[in-house]
Amino acid sequence: MKRKFQDIYKQLSERIEAGTYQAGTTLPSEHQLAITYNASRETIRKALKMLSEHGYIQKVQGKGSIVLDMSRINFPFSGVTTFQELSQKLGSRTKTEVIHLKQEFGQLGEEGIVWHVHRVRHIDGERIILDKDIFSAQDVPHLTKEISEKSIYDYIENELGLTISFAHKEIVIEEPSEEDQNYLDLAENHVIVVIRSYTYLEDATLFQYTESRHRSDKFRFVDFARRVKK
Amino acid sequence: MKRKFQDIYKQLSERIEAGTYQAGTTLPSEHQLAITYNASRETIRKALKMLSEHGYIQKVQGKGSIVLDMSRINFPFSGVTTFQELSQKLGSRTKTEVIHLKQEFGQLGEEGIVWHVHRVRHIDGERIILDKDIFSAQDVPHLTKEISEKSIYDYIENELGLTISFAHKEIVIEEPSEEDQNYLDLAENHVIVVIRSYTYLEDATLFQYTESRHRSDKFRFVDFARRVKK
DNA sequence: CAGTGGTCTAGACCACTCG
């Protein structure tokens, strides 16, 4: 598969992160980039659109593509991101403990066999997050303690070859449940940040429901958002 | 300005919301849409890309564009959205009270004259949100109590002709400050959801800093997110 | 196989910015 514009995106984004293109300056013009990368202008524009969506640049008509200051974004948590990917950015001060792993008959969109997985996430020795997942057994036939401890997403994407595509998420604040109190290190006044999400595969089938329950004092959600045109 | 693909996006999105195109079915093919709208395929594809980004459809190679079920999304709060726009969706059970409005010398990116605006948002008679805004006086020379009560964004976009473009946001949980306790209707155990955001104009200049402090029991954040390709 | 979406091209015209 050809992915010229993805390659161009990758190179430009790396150069911005490396400081080759400085924040506040403009990128070379689309015309110039087209010559440099031996591509048509529309192809360059697809790469620039991605840069814009990911917060690397701001396009201004008549001026050019201004490089933005990415350093403000500590870790991009928007999009669908996993604890495993997050823990890599935090260094290896994290640990996952599987406390429940069972196949049941249940409902996830349609009725069928599903996996129930409960995991406690440790950060710096404290129990911070309780993840309760339901996976469709149709899409994920096998699950082990080892896979659950490592990264289920990694297994799904790299071993099973499935492609995770999009998610609906909801974030609300709740009082700690009895389960939260048992499995998380909570102080007296702690509340729980609950992220409920439905995750879909490339063919738009629902394959996962997650309830990610975070100790509120350790919770942080960072987002880069563009204004929706009316 | 020509905006053919925006018009096509608008019509298709309206038809999906109206149920003319049912969830689970596919849209007409790109080729067919190109004929229908008298447009080239690339133009159709731009419209479909927008639909995809906004959660209306899922594209599957070789199959088509599958219409998704939008009804799950109660109100899209992702992107940069204002209380005023939100209140329109809640009906007119909302009220804004301006408790502070002053011009000062301060810092917003660079040093200069800035506006400080503090507003309490009432929903169904309860004081739920405390918004603390800082605006650059260079971009927003005039601000009145009336404008602040109605919608500053509306004033900025429609009266001043400025275009709000993107924002960095951060969401964290905090204990109520003294100010929170004075201006919000809080129960004993309430914590505060704090949304800090930096908002930028089209030319990438920082023009606003906002701290939006929500009573946690009334807080809900809903998002549609696509998985970021590595 | 036909039909679908994914990518790329070369060129055109327009709107905007800045000197």
Add this chain to the structure above:
DNA sequence: GAGTGGTCTAGACCACTGG
């Protein structure tokens, strides 16, 4: 006016889906 990005086109080739 020269240079920039915004939009649109007509056609091409590829990869994937399904019967």
